[in-house]
Amino acid sequence: MERTQYAGLIDESYEGQQVTLFGWVQKRRDLGKLIFIDLRDREGLVQLVFSAANSESALNLAEQMRSEYVIKVSGVVKARSAKEVNPDMKTGKVEIEVSDATILNKSKVPPFDIADGVEASEDLKLKYRYLDLRRPEMQRGLILRSKITQAVHSYFDENGFIDIETPDLTKSTPEGARDYLVPSRIYPGHFYALPQSPQLFKQLLMGAGFDRYYQLARCFRDEDLRGDRQPEFTQIDMETSFMSQHDIMDMTEGLIARVMKNTLNLDVKLPFDRITWQESMDRFGTDQPDLRFGMELKDISDIVKDSSFKVFSGAVENGGQVKGIAVPGGADHYSRKQIDAFTDYIKRFGAKGLAWAKVGADEFSGPVAKFVNDQYSEITTAMDAHEGDLLLFVADRSKVVADSLSYLRVTIAKELDMIDPKKFAFLWIIDWPLFEYDEGDQRWVPAHHPFTMPNEGDEHFLNEGENPYEAHAQSYDIILNGLELGGGSIRIHTRELQEKMLKALGFTPERANAQFGFLLTALDYGFPPHGGLAIGLDRFARLLAGSDNIREVIAFPKNSKATEPMTEAPSPVADKQLEELYLNVTKKDKE
């Protein structure tokens, strides 16, 4: 007999009907000659009643049932009497009087409870991922993700976008993240790389005239993991021809609005705020600010440039700056010990110290008070500070100041509960620098990627004799709640400009050709102006699900050591496989 309905969807409308249900035993409550079982499927729970009055044989079977047994039951849906109703249960007004039952499969005792809020180690949950995924909150996460992708498909389809797949076996590029390599059996010593993104392919699709492309693209980057980073992830990837930066941003906002509506039934206000990269750095010290709370960074360099406090005046003198945040009500909340802990933490950003002062009615208190009390009113006005606030200042190079204060701003906001968890704060960051300096490698690298179009009027910076690093870019990042959700740019579509760009990045013409020759050649053949954007699907789903780790919206993720405890990937392979690929494995020293 076919299933009548999901267990979790049985309600009063089924009263009196004969139903057949399939599912797992969530919980058995054995009262002797009366047994209750909560039956679970992906839609929820419903209570089954076994008694001799309904069926002696079913009651006998129910005595054998244990947690996670898979069963099939038939019976009549009965309304519960007033005092039997369970108001905490979606199906709590009804129950099933079971007349026929079958145990379809038994289960060992699971290694952890299949219930929301279970506290088992991440490792154990990943090893038994299929059990972890039975938990309602995990199912909700993946169902939400499916709703997102459905909304993406329908939105793009309605707007004339074409879904096109690009290769997973592609060419390695030493730029950017470390590639996952796949050895070629047919060409010994040659390797494919898994794509870090379909960037060049989607541009070439524009060259092919498809005009509007999208794809839910799998991407691979062999870098260390974080809570919001997995080695393989999915991008909502799109590219268009003949559209301006603002056209693309509008199109993206429509997409986001559709997703928010179809998943959480939220109406988001359009358009999103758009601020320049410089403004973001000035106000928040980061290019991905969280707008759900204030506590913005304020610059007091001009006020304290002649201060007797050498830390302040010296920093300004050396071309640095003095900035700070005003922690509302922080004067009483933070002890000297906690402030010292902040000081220690920001040393990793290069900060030499953290100056602080508590705001009194007409003077400061704290170690630096005596140096700044003369400028009480100027500083409190500039800081927008009030009595009882705690002022935290960092005086250093602008990058150190920005890194330190942006960290403190977010950390303190979390500690003081200044963030409304129900809020979704979307924001565009526009007008990025075209290049940024990599202090580790001591060289200029693209802020976005090497195919990004300079701002209109900035192209000349790439000419011989000019400083390309002053150029700004037609690129845009979309930020949600202080996290980079995605980003994109208008791309270079002429060979001449692309060659200048690569030259500015230190490519010789030979290397440029070896690496990107196919693109340069394509640009010679009537390539249209184009641009696009990609959104991190996993991060988006995670934020909408309210999770703090993207693992919760990925069915089979890797752990923080990039392994998968269930299948135990990665694993060694047979010598024969290595031989076929002409590979030798060099053991690490300790082995």
Place this chain on the structure above:
RNA sequence: GGUCCCAUGGUCCAGUUGGUUAGGACGCCUGCCUGUCACGCAGGAGAUCACGAGUUCGAGUCUCGUUGGGACCGCCA
């Protein structure tokens, strides 16, 4: 590559200054129970204290190392 943290029945934890039989909750097993829904009651089983050395009369506890895991920095065009 670096820093910090964790490892005790199936699960999550407690374990004092190093000292008798390693404790609790949940889960599991047996029995009783016809209105439970965190069912209740009675009883029971279940531990290589991650692994290996060391210190000590004595180590779950202290030291060193190893392994596994978590978080962060670097890294992620």
